[in-house]
Amino acid sequence: MSHVSVNTALVRSESPSVQRVMLQVLVALLPGIVALYWLTGPGVLLNVVFACFFAVILECMVLVVRKKSLHGEGTDLSIVVAASLLALSVPPTLPFMHLLFGVLVLVLLGKHVFGGLGQNPFNPAMVAYAALFISFPQSMTLWFNPTELTSVSLLDTLKFKTEVVGQTLSHYPAWDAITKATPLEHLRTLKLNQETISVELANHTVSQAPWIIVSACFFIGGVYLLWRKVIQWQIPVTVIASFAIVSLVWATFGTNSIPNIGYSLFSGALIFGAFFIATDPVTAASSTAGRIVYGTGIGLLAFIIRYFGGYPDGFAFAVLLMNLCVPTIDYAVLKLSQP
Template identity: 45%
Template structure:
C-alpha cells in the first residue's frame, strides 16, 4: 500500500480553515433571512458594510505584519467575524457604529494578539462589547418587527438614508425595545411575568419575529454540529446551564422570573450557543472542558440578564469564560492512552 504522505498522519481529512469558515457562513443564512424578513433591509446593509470594512482592515494589518494576503484573506475568517458582529447590531445602526465595532474586532482583538489562532478573546464579542458599553443608546434602537403594525415600512433606499444619516423621516415611531428589554423594564416596575407576556412584542414562545430568527439559527447550528464543524458539547452545556438555573428561579417565583423556554428562545441564547461560544480558538478544547465551559456561559447569561445591568449577557459571558478556558482545559485533560490511573 502506498501512503499519500511520507510521515504521519497518513489519513488526511478533506478540510481546511477556509472550508470550516464558509460552512459557518452557510449555516447563518436561515437566521439572517428571518431577520431581514422581520426587521428589514438594515440587517443586509450591516452585513455588507461590516464585510467590506473587515476585509480592508484585515488586508491593512496583514500588510503591516508582512503576511501574505491571498492565503489569509482566502480563509474568510475576517468575513465570519464581520457577520457574527453585524447580525447582533440593530438594523438601523449608524454606519460609524459598524465601522468602530469591526475595527475593534479585527485590529484590536485579533491582530494585536497575533492574528487567527492566537487571540484569547472572541473578536466579534470584543467588538460588540466595545459598542454596547460606549454607545448604549444606538445599540438599543431596534426596529419594530414586521407584523406588529408599524406605521411605516422602510424601503432599501430609506434604510440606506437612515444608516448613513440622511433619513428624511423620523425613526422614533419605527423603533422599540427588544423583548428582553421589555421584560427587564416591566419587572422593575413591579409587573408580573404573566402581565408582561401579554405585551404584543411577545409571540408564542418569546419575542415576535425573534422566534423565527432563533429557529433559523438553531437549524444552522444543528447542521454545523452534524457535519462536525462545531463541538456539540458547548451548545449543549450552554443551553443546559441556562435552562437549569432559569428553571430553578422560575419554580421559586414564576411571577417574578421568566420561564426557561423564554430565556432559551430569547435574545442571543441559541445564536451564541452555536455560533459564538463554539469558536475553536477561544473556547475550551477538551470534551469535559467544553461542557463545563458551555455551562458556565449559560449560567452567566442568566445572572447578567436577571441581576446585571444589561438585558442580555451572551457577549459578556463568552468573554468571561474565554478567560477561564485555559484553566478548564488544564484540569480536564483526558487520560493518556495506556497510562495507569491513580
C-alpha cells in the same frame, strides 16, 4: 497555554480546510439572516455587507503592515465569518460609523493585537460587540418595531444609518415611532416597574413570535453545523441546558420575576450565541470535559447577567468572561486526566 499552540498548528497547516469550515459556517448563518431580514428589514443585509467589506480591507492592510502573506489569513474567510457574526449581533439600525468602529476593534484589538488568527484569547466578534455596547449604548439598543415593517424601505434604512450618528432620536420623530425595545428590554422595564410579567405576556403587548422564528432559524443552522461535524455538541448543549435549568429552578423557587422557560430560551442571543459564538474553536476550551465546563459557565453567566446585571442581554459578556477561564479549564482538565 498549550491549547493555543495546538490550535495555531491546526489552523496553519490546514489552511484550505479552514476555508471550507468557514464557508460552512456562512452557509449555516443563511436561514437566520433571511429570518432577520424578514423581521427587521434591509438593515441587517447592509450591516453584513458593510462589515465584511471593511473587515477584509482592514485585514489585508494589517497583513501588509505586518509583512505577512495575504494567502494564509487573508483568504481563509475567518475574518468574513467574524465580521458576519458581529453584523448579526448588532441592531439593523446601527449607524455605519459605529459599525466601522466595531470592525476596527474586531480586526485590531480582537485579533491582530494578539498575533492574528489562532492567537486571540477572546472571541473577536464579541470583543467588538462589547466595545460597541459600552461605547454607543443608545444606538446599540435601538431596534425596529417588527410590526411596522412595511414603512422601512432600503433607501430609508440607508439614510438613517448614514445620518443619525450622534443625533438624538427626537430629531427623527418618524423613526422614534417605529423603533422599539426588544422583548428582553421590555421585560426589564416591567420588572422594575413592579408589574407582573405573566399578565403582560398574556396580553401580548410584547410581540414575541417573530423573535422565536429568528431563534429557530439559527437553531436550524446550528444543527447543520453539528451534522457536518464543524462544531461538537458539548458546547451548544451545555450552554442551553444550564441556562434552561437555572431558569427553571429560579422560576419555581425564586421570586416571580423571570419569564417562563420557553420565553427565556428563545429570546435574546442565546440560541444564536450557543451555536455560533461559543463554539469558536480558537477561544473555546479544547477537550471534551473542558467544553462541558466552558459551556455550562457561559449558560450560567448569561442567566445571571441577563436577569441581575446592568444590561438587558449578557451573552457577549458571558462568552468573554469564560474565554478568560479557558486556559485554567484546559490546564485543570490536563492535570486531572493524568494523575
